[in-house]
Structures are given as structure tokens and as C-alpha cells.
Amino acid sequence: MPKIAIFADVQNIYYTVKESFGCHFNYRELWRQLSLEGDIVLANAYAIDRNDAQQRKFQQTLQNIGFDIKLKPYIQRSDGSAKGDWDVGITIDVMDAVSNASRSVDWVVLLSGDGDFDRLLRRVSESGEVQTRVYGATALTAQSLIEATDEFRPIGGSLLLR
Numbered sequence: 001m002p003k004i005a006i007f008a009d010v011q012n013i014y015y016t017v018k019e020s021f022g023c024h025f026n027y028r029e030l031w032r033q034l035s036l037e038g039d040i041v042l043a044n045a046y047a048i049d050r051n052d053a054q055q056r057k058f059q060q061t062l063q064n065i066g067f068d069i070k071l072k073p074y075i076q077r078s079d080g081s082a083k084g085d086w087d088v089g090i091t092i093d094v095m096d097a098v099s100n101a102s103r104s105v106d107w108v109v110l111l112s113g114d115g116d117f118d119r120l121l122r123r124v125s126e127s128g129e130v131q132t133r134v135y136g137a138t139a140l141t142a143q144s145l146i147e148a149t150d151e152f153r154p155i156g157g158s159l160l161l162r
Contacts, residue, residue: 002038002106002131005097006030007090008067009112010047016113016137017155024161030111030135031065033158038107042097043067046086050074091120098130110149111135115142122148135159 008027017025027045034040045062049055049071059069070093072086090112097105108124110117113136121132125148134141134149146152 003041003104004034004038004107004109005042005094005105006034006040006044006067006109007094007111008043008045008062009086009090009110009114010045010062011086012112012114013135013137013155016140017160020137020139020155021160021162025111025155026159026161027062027067028065029158034109040066041105044070044090044093046070046072046090048072048074087114087116090117094120094124098124105130107131107133109133109135113137113141113145115144118142118144118148121145125150 013025017023031040031043043066045059045067047055047059047069059071063069070086070089072089094108094110098108108121108130110121110132112134121134124130125132131151132149133151133153134145135153135155136145138154141152
């Protein structure tokens with residue numbers, strides 16, 4: 001069975017699924033489906049910490065499913081804009097996972113529609129040893145990301161919590 005590493009861009013999935021479908025993403029069903037296809041050896045969920053009780057409950061749910069939660073503080077700038085981006089952290093963790101010989105990852109699964117990850121997925125796939133898969137809301141997933149991955153799986157059906 002292939003060894004699978006999951007990298008979930010929680011904020012991106014939250015907002016794109018909410019905008020596209022008006023509901024939430026079903027992480028438990030994703031875990032179930034991927035577990036049938038291989039052995040999940042790494043699962044990281046990247047989120048912004050707003051120190052909110054409902055958010056902590058959601059993060060606990062993700063931990064109960066099997067995800068390691070990586071948090072970054074929510075930063076409100078004086079001009080009113082906000083910062084809370086995990087792109088570099090996700091990229092480093094993906095590169096570490098595919099270069100870690102003891103883990104020998106066969107698949108990198110990315111939950112995001114962010115086109116900034118297209119180059120990362122191309123690099124991961126270069127050797128031909130690691131396959132990439134992206135889950136995203138079709139209408140809000142960058143075309144460059146869809147083209148960069150070995151397999152794009154549009155979010156829908158049982159992956160939606162209605």
C-alpha cells in the first residue's frame with residue numbers, strides 16, 4: 001500500500017468550500033477514503049490561531065481524526081489588513097516529507113486551491129517516485145495547480161458536510 005502524506009491548508013479549504021458550496025469540508029470522510037487507498041504516515045493541518053473556542057473545538061476534532069495541527073498566530077495589521085499565511089511552512093514540510101528516507105512517502109496529498117503551490121508539486125513529481133494529488137473546490141482552484149498535480153480531485157459529494 002502506498003504511504004500517504006496529507007497537507008491541509010485549512011483556511012484555504014474553509015473559505016473555498018464555504019464560498020463554492022455554502023458548507024464545510026468533511027475531513028473525517030477524506031481520511032476514510034485515503035485510508036482505503038494507502039497508509040497515512042503523515043497528516044498536517046495548517047491553521048491560523050485566533051484564540052477562539054469554536055476554532056479550538058474544530059482543531060481538536062482534526063486531532064481526533066489523526067491530523068497534527070500546526071498553528072500560526074492571527075496578525076491584525078494597523079492598516080486593517082490581516083496576515084496568516086502558511087505557504088512557506090507547508091512547502092518546507094512537503095519537501096522534508098519527500099526527502100525523509102525513513103518515511104518513504106509515495107503520495108503527497110495537498111488540500112488547497114492556491115496556485116502558489118504549483119511549482120512545489122512540479123518539483124515533488126520530478127523524480128517520478130512521488131505522486132501528487134490535490135483536493136480543491138474546482139471553481140476556486142488555480143488552473144496552474146490543477147495542471148501541476150498528477151491528479152486533481154474536485155471537492156464535492158461525501159466530502160461536503162451539509
